[in-house]
Amino acid sequence: MSFNSLGTKSDPLVKKTINLLMRNGKRSKAENVLNKVLETLDKDYPGRAMHIFYLGILAVRQDIGVRLKPKPKKRRTRQSFNVYLPRLISPTSGLNIGIRSLLKSSRERSPSTPFWENLSIELLQASQNKGKVVEKRYSLNNLAVSNKRRVHFGIRNR
Numbered sequence: 001m002s003f004n005s006l007g008t009k010s011d012p013l014v015k016k017t018i019n020l021l022m023r024n025g026k027r028s029k030a031e032n033v034l035n036k037v038l039e040t041l042d043k044d045y046p047g048r049a050m051h052i053f054y055l056g057i058l059a060v061r062q063d064i065g066v067r068l069k070p071k072p073k074k075r076r077t078r079q080s081f082n083v084y085l086p087r088l089i090s091p092t093s094g095l096n097i098g099i100r101s102l103l104k105s106s107r108e109r110s111p112s113t114p115f116w117e118n119l120s121i122e123l124l125q126a127s128q129n130k131g132k133v134v135e136k137r138y139s140l141n142n143l144a145v146s147n148k149r150r151v152h153f154g155i156r157n158r
Contacts, residue, residue, distance in 0.1 A: 013053075013054065014034065014053075016095065016096070016099065017034060017057070018030045018031055018034055020096070020099050020100060020103060021033055021034060033116045034116075036116040036120075037116045037119050038053065040117065040120040041120050041124065044124075052124060052127045053123060053127075055127035056102070056123035056124070057099060057102070057123075057126075059126045059129055059134055060098035060099070060101060060102050060126050060133045060134060060137060061094045061095050061097075061098035062094040062097045062098055062101075063088070063089060063094055063141075064086055064087070064089065064140070065086070065089045065097075065140070066084045066085065066086055066144050067085045067086075067087055068082055068083075068084060068085075069082070069083040069084070069085050084144075085147065086147055086148055098133070098137075101133050101136065101137075102123070102126060102133050103119070105122055105131070105133050106118040106121070106122040109121070109122070
């Protein structure tokens, strides 16, 4: 099974994933890696590879980010501490961040197994709302929610 038989070569999300997978302009290598990932998913779950791919990508997309505000100047009476400012992330940026974090976590998995196998495992776990990337997303959302009262500090009127 290849890209053409799945009909995914023209899919914008697949194109974006290939572009983020690509290193040093080697598009054909990135296509082959993604093709092996989809074949592995299709072998384990027949006819559901693209569904798992989409669910995994949408599960890791970021909606809210946190920016670290530097410590205020030292004062005698006041303790200085780091302030986390929540911020909204645009949908396209959120997809990029999610796909990048998915690729990063699959690269950090066991080096003895091939990268495409690690990526298929990460996609499968993400589609089930499990795995390292989804946990990281939830912890970041919790951090943003716990600091939402500080949002007015980050708004600047121009």
